[in-house]
Each structure stands twice: as structure tokens, then as C-alpha cells.
Amino acid sequence: xxxxxxxxxxxxxxxxxxxxxxxxxxxxKSPSIAAFNIRKVPDxxxxxxxxxxxxxxxxxxxxxxxxxxxxxxxQNLTSKIDQLKDVQILMVSVMDFNLVNKFYEDYxxxxxxxxxxxxxxxxELPRFYNIHSIPDVYVYDxxxxxxxxYKSTIPVEEIAALLK
Numbered sequence: 807x808x809x810x811x812x813x814x815x816x817x818x819x820x821x822x823x824x825x826x827x828x829x830x831x832x833x834x835k836s837p838s839i840a841a842f843n844i845r846k847v848p849d850x851x852x853x854x855x856x857x858x859x860x861x862x863x864x865x866x867x868x869x870x871x872x873x874x875x876x877x878x879x880x881q882n883l884t885s886k887i888d889q890l891k892d893v894q895i896l897m898v899s900v901m902d903f904n905l906v907n908k909f910y911e912d913y914x915x916x917x918x919x920x921x922x923x924x925x926x927x928x929x930e931l932p933r934f935y936n937i938h939s940i941p942d943v944y945v946y947d948x949x950x951x952x953x954x955x956y957k958s959t960i961p962v963e964e965i966a967a968l969l970k
Contacts, residue, residue, distance in 0.1 A: 838950035839864060840934040844898060844924040847910045853924050859894050861948050863969045867897045867960060868932060868942040871909035876941045879960040880913050887918045889966040895921045900929050945969070 839855055846853045858864060867883075869876040880897075883890075897915070899906045906925045910916070915923050926932065935944065943956040945965055953968055 839866060839944075839946060840931060842926065842931050843928075844926045844931070845903065847903070847907050847915075847923040847925065850903065853922065858896070863893045863948050864946040864950070865890065865893055865895045865965060866931075866935075866944040866946070867895065868935070868937050868940050869897055869899050869909075870940050871899060871901055871905045873940050875958060877909075877913075879941045880909075883960050883962055884913055884915070884918055884921075886962040887920070889962050890969075891920060893920060893965075893969060897921060897923045898926050898931055899924075900926050900932055903927075 839858065841855050843852060843854045845851070869880065871877075883895075895918075899909075903925050906923065910923050915921050931937075935942065939957055941958065941960055943960055943965075945953045945955075945968060947953055947969065954965075956964075
């Protein structure tokens with residue numbers, strides 16, 4: 807009897823793991839960037855998806871000011887910002903506003919007019935995009951259509967080529 811129960815349980819587990827489920831992320835199903843209301847750095851003003859420029863490609867970057875990879879990736883991004891001069895870039899963190907603001911100052915984000923840095927204190931965007939690692943990058947064309955996702959890097963040259 808124990809063998810039969812064990813066998814049935816094993817078969818159930820195998821079939822349940824093989825069952826087809828919809829594993830696609832919400833950003834694949836959505837025709838554009840998710841709705842959001844976050845706080846811009848350095849002034850803490852409200853910034854919503856409605857303030858994104860229309861007919862302009864968008865790169866959405868999730869980062870953490872304490873992350874070494876994010877720091878190096880941001881340094882690389884700002885040093886090559888001319889390759890993405892016609893792209894609006896939104897950098898979002900869930901960390902404390904003061905940490906994000908210090909990152910903004912340390913990496914001279916104000917010198918890059920096409921970068922908007924913000925804090926998502928409600929964790930809306932990371933939840934929608936199911937963020938598990940950073941930096942995490944999402945690229946949208948000028949019509950707002952999702953093009954590509956990059957994990958743990960901000961490949962400036964590849965993004966620039968993708969958006970040409």
C-alpha cells in the first residue's frame with residue numbers, strides 16, 4: 807500500500823511540474839511600459855508614465871545605489887551617453903531617497919539630460935517587472951513596444967544598435 811501511495815504521489819509531482827503554465831512576464835503582455843507614479847531625484851517631484859516623451863525610445867533601468875555592478879554599469883552608461891542621446895532613460899531604485907540622491911550626485915546624472923532618476927517607494931515597477939537581480943534593463947522602441955531585456959548589465963552599444 808505504501809508503495810502505491812508513494813508511486814501515485816511521485817507521478818502527481820512529475821505531471822504537475824510538467825503541466826503547461828503561462829510563465830510569460832507581465833511586460834510581454836502589456837503593450838507599453840506599466841503605469842507608475844514615482845518620485846524624481848533630486849527634487850522628489852512626482853513622475854508618472856504619462857510624463858514619458860511620446861515617439862521616443864525608452865530604456866528602463868532598475869538599480870541599487872549600493873550595488874557594485876550598478877555603479878560600474880552607470881559609469882559605463884554615462885561615459886557613452888552620446889550613443890543614446892535620442893533615447894529617454896529612466897533609472898529606478900527602491901532604496902532610500904537619500905541613497906538614490908547621493909548616487910545621482912556621485913555619478914553626475916544631472917549632466918545627462920536624457921536620464922531621469924527616480925525612487926519607487928511603493929515597489930510598483932519592480933513588482934510588475936518581477937525584478938530579482940540588478941541592474942535590470944528593459945528597452946522599448948519609440949512606439950512603446952518592448953524590444954529586449956538585459957540582466958546584470960547595461961550594454962550601451964547593443965541598445966544603441968537595437969534602437970537604430
